[in-house]
Amino acid sequence: MSDSVETAAVAAPVPGKGQSGTVVRSTVTRRLLKNPLGIASLVILSTIALLAIFAPVLAPFEENFANISKTLAAPDGVNILGTDSAGRDNWSRLLFGAQLTLLSALLCAGVAIAIGLPAGLIAGYYAGKFEAVSNWIVSILMSLPGLIVLLTIRAAFGPSVWISMIAFGILISPSYFRLTRAAVQSVRNELYVDAARVSGLSDLSIIARHIFSVVRAPIIIQTAAIAGVAIAIQSGLEFLGLGDPTKATWGVMLSEGFKNVYLTPTLLLWPALAMALTIGGLVLLGNALRDALEDGEKIKHRRKRASVSATSGTTERMTAEPARARQSRKSVVAVESGTEHHLVKVTNLGVGYPQADGSIKKVVDDVSFHVDRGEILGIVGESGSGKSQTAFSILGLLPDNARIVGGSIQFDGNYTVAPGDEKVSQERLTKLRGKRISYIPQEPMSNLDPAFTIGYQLVTPMVRVLGISKAEARTRALKLLTDVGIVNPERTFDAYPHEVSGGMAQRVLIAGAISCEPDLVIADEPTTALDVTVQADVLDLLRELQQRLNIGVVLVTHNFGVVADLCDRVAVMQNGRLVEEGTVREILRNPKEKYTQTLLGSMLEGKEPMTMLVSPPEGPVAHRETARHATAEKEPVA
Numbered sequence: 001m002s003d004s005v006e007t008a009a010v011a012a013p014v015p016g017k018g019q020s021g022t023v024v025r026s027t028v029t030r031r032l033l034k035n036p037l038g039i040a041s042l043v044i045l046s047t048i049a050l051l052a053i054f055a056p057v058l059a060p061f062e063e064n065f066a067n068i069s070k071t072l073a074a075p076d077g078v079n080i081l082g083t084d085s086a087g088r089d090n091w092s093r094l095l096f097g098a099q100l101t102l103l104s105a106l107l108c109a110g111v112a113i114a115i116g117l118p119a120g121l122i123a124g125y126y127a128g129k130f131e132a133v134s135n136w137i138v139s140i141l142m143s144l145p146g147l148i149v150l151l152t153i154r155a156a157f158g159p160s161v162w163i164s165m166i167a168f169g170i171l172i173s174p175s176y177f178r179l180t181r182a183a184v185q186s187v188r189n190e191l192y193v194d195a196a197r198v199s200g201l202s203d204l205s206i207i208a209r210h211i212f213s214v215v216r217a218p219i220i221i222q223t224a225a226i227a228g229v230a231i232a233i234q235s236g237l238e239f240l241g242l243g244d245p246t247k248a249t250w251g252v253m254l255s256e257g258f259k260n261v262y263l264t265p266t267l268l269l270w271p272a273l274a275m276a277l278t279i280g281g282l283v284l285l286g287n288a289l290r291d292a293l294e295d296g297e298k299i300k301h302r303r304k305r306a307s308v309s310a311t312s313g314t315t316e317r318m319t320a321e322p323a324r325a326r327q328s329r330k331s332v333v334a335v336e337s338g339t340e341h342h343l344v345k346v347t348n349l350g351v352g353y354p355q356a357d358g359s360i361k362k363v364v365d366d367v368s369f370h371v372d373r374g375e376i377l378g379i380v381g382e383s384g385s386g387k388s389q390t391a392f393s394i395l396g397l398l399p400d401n402a403r404i405v406g407g408s409i410q411f412d413g414n415y416t417v418a419p420g421d422e423k424v425s426q427e428r429l430t431k432l433r434g435k436r437i438s439y440i441p442q443e444p445m446s447n448l449d450p451a452f453t454i455g456y457q458l459v460t461p462m463v464r465v466l467g468i469s470k471a472e473a474r475t476r477a478l479k480l481l482t483d484v485g486i487v488n489p490e491r492t493f494d495a496y497p498h499e500v501s502g503g504m505a506q507r508v509l510i511a512g513a514i515s516c517e518p519d520l521v522i523a524d525e526p527t528t529a530l531d532v533t534v535q536a537d538v539l540d541l542l543r544e545l546q547q548r549l550n551i552g553v554v555l556v557t558h559n560f561g562v563v564a565d566l567c568d569r570v571a572v573m574q575n576g577r578l579v580e581e582g583t584v585r586e587i588l589r590n591p592k593e594k595y596t597q598t599l600l601g602s603m604l605e606g607k608e609p610m611t612m613l614v615s616p617p618e619g620p621v622a623h624r625e626t627a628r629h630a631t632a633e634k635e636p637v638a
C-alpha cells in the first residue's frame with residue numbers, strides 16, 4: 001500500500017505484469033502509423049468516413065430518388081454504379097448508406113460502452129454487492145438469444161435501425177463489462193492505486209485518472225471489433241427484410257441486390273464490397289492497435305532493463321515555508337481537549353480481523369505511543385509484529401475487513417479513530433492524507449504510476465493541495481528533485497517511472513511526500529527495496545529533510561541500525577503488542593525487555609558492535625559511516 005508522490009495521473013498497466021491494458025499516447029499513434037496494416041486500415045476507414053460525411057455533397061441524387069424509366073441500368077455517365085430495380089442511383093444510395101451504417105454501428109458501440117464501461121469500472125473497483133448484482137444481470141443478458149430478442153423488438157417497435165442498434169448495444173454491453181471488470185481487478189490492488197488513495201484523491205478521481213487508463217486501450221480495440229459486428233448484425237437483419245425499406249442502408253441494398261442477383265449481380269457487389277472494406281478495416285485497425293500497444297510494452301521493458309542507477313550526492317535543501325503553510329491549515333474534526341497534545345497520539349490501539357469462527361484475531365493489541373513535530377519515532381519489530389498495521393491505522397489504509405477493536409488515534413488533537421470507532425474514518429483521513437500526512441512506501445517503483453511522467457505526478461498534487469499554478473508547481477518540483485539529490489532534475493521531471501532507477505524512484509517518492517509540506521510522514525521500510533549503496537544516502541536525505549522541515553516521522557523498520565541512525569525514539573513491537581518504548585539511547589544501551597535484547601542481539605550477531613553502544617560518536621563522518629553499516633547512532637552516548 002502506499003503513496004507519496006501524490007499521483008495525478010493515470011495507470012498504464014501492462015499485460016503480463018499484473019496489470020492489463022496500456023495508455024494510448026502519441027507514441028502509440030506513431031507506432032500505429034509505422035505499421036502498414038495500421039496505415040491501410042486508417043486509410044480505408046477514413047475514406048469511408050469522409051464519403052459518409054460528405055454524402056449530401058458527393059451524391060448526385062437523393063437516396064430515394066427513383067427514375068422508373070431507368071431500372072436495373074448498367075453503369076453510365078449519370079449513374080456511375082448503375083441503378084436498382086426502382087431506378088434509384090446505386091452510388092448515391094451507397095454514400096447515404098455509409099452514413100446510416102456507420103452511425104448505427106457507432107450508436108451500438110456507444111450504448112454498449114455507456115452501460116458496460118462504468119458498470120465494469122465500479123464492479124471491478126468496489127467489488128462487493130454491486131459486482132454481485134452486475135454479474136447477475138450480465139448472466140441474464142448473455143443467456144438471452146440475441147437474434148430472437150432483436151426480432152421481438154423489431155416486431156414491437158417497428159423496423160427502426162436505431163432501436164435495433166440500441167437493443168443490440170444493450171445485449172452486447174456485457175462484453176465491455178467483463179473486459180473492464182477484469183482489467184480493473186488486475187490493478188485495483190496495485191501500489192500506485194493505494195498511492196493515489198494516500199495522496200488524498202477521491203475514488204472518483206482514482207477511477208478516472210488511474211483505473212480508467214487501464215481499460216482505455218482494450219476498450220478501443222474492443223470497439224473496433226464491436227462496430228464490425230454491429231454492421232454485420234444490422235445488415236444481416238436488413239438482408240432478411242427486417243430493416244426499414246425507406247432507408248438506404250447497406251443491408252437494405254444487399255437485400256435488394258439479392259432479389260435481382262440473376263438480373264444484375266453488381267447490385268449485390270457494391271454494398272457487399274462496402275461492408276467488407278469497412279469491417280475489414282475495423283478488424284485491421286484493432287489488430288494494428290494491439291500490435292502498437294504490445295510494441296510499446298516491449299520497448300518499456302527494454303528501457304527498464306537498461307536504466308542506470310543514478311542516485312548520489314546530497315543536497316541543497318528546502319527553502320519552502322512549510323511552517324507558515326502548515327500553520328494556516330485547519331484541523332479536521334475538533335473533538336478532544338484536556339489531554340496532552342501531540343502531533344499523533346495512538347492510545348491503546350487494537351486492530352483485528354474477523355475469523356471464520358466469528359472470533360476476531362488481534363494483530364495490533366493495546367498499542368500506545370505518540371509522535372511530535374520534528375521527531376522521528378521508529379517502530380521496530382520482526383516480520384508480522386504489527387508495525388505496518390499500526391502505521392496503516394494512522395494512514396487509514398487498513399484493508400476493508402480490518403476492525404478497530406479498541407483505542408483511538410488522534411492527529412493534531414483531533415480523532416481520526418475515536419474511542420468506540422470500528423473503522424478509521426475515511427472522511428477525516430481523506431482531508432489529511434496527501435495534505436498533512438504523507439507516506440513513503442517500501443516499493444518505490446510500484447508506487448509511481450507508469451502512465452505519467454514523474455513531473456506530472458509531482459506537479460498535480462501541488463496544484464491541487466497548495467493551490468499554486470502549474471508553472472509554480474513545476475519550479476517547485478524541479479527544486480524538490482534537486483533537493484532530494486537528483487543530479488539532472490529536468491530529465492527526471494520528464495521521465496516516466498520505468499526510465500529511472502529504484503534509488504531515484506525512492507528519492508522521487510520522498511520529494512513527493514514532502515511536496516505538499518506535510519506535518520507527518522509515515523515511512524514504511526523506505527530503504528528495504530534499495531541497493532545497500534543507496535540506502536545510506538536515502539536515510540541521510542530523510543533525516544536532513546525532516547530536520548529542516550520540522551516534520552514528524554513514523555519510521556517503520558525491522559532494522560535497529562536504521563533506528564539508531566535516524567530515530568529519536570523507538571517503539572519495539574512483538575506479536576502486535578508494544579513491548580518497550582523509549583529514547584533510542586535508552587533502548588539501545590539498556591534494553592529492558594528480553595525481546596528487545598534478542599532483537600538487538602540478532603542484529604549484532606556476526607557483525608561489529610554498534611558504534612553507539614561502545615563509544616561516543618565522532619561527528620558527521622562517523623554518523624555517515626554508521627548509517628552505511630546499518631549500525632549507527634544519533635545521540636551521543638556517554
Ligand SMILES: Nc1ncnc2c1ncn2[C@@H]1O[C@H](COP(=O)(O)OP(=O)(O)OP(=O)(O)O)[C@@H](O)[C@H]1O
Pocket residue numbers: 353363381382383384385386387388389390399558
Ligand atoms: N488483511 C489481513 N488479514 C488478516 N491478517 C492480516 C492482514 N494483513 C496483515 N495481517 C496480519 O497482521 C499481522 C501484522 O502484520 P504487519 O504487516 O503489520 O506486520 P509487520 O510487522 O509490518 O511485518 P513486515 O515487516 O513483514 O511487513 C501479521 O500476522 C499479518 O498476518
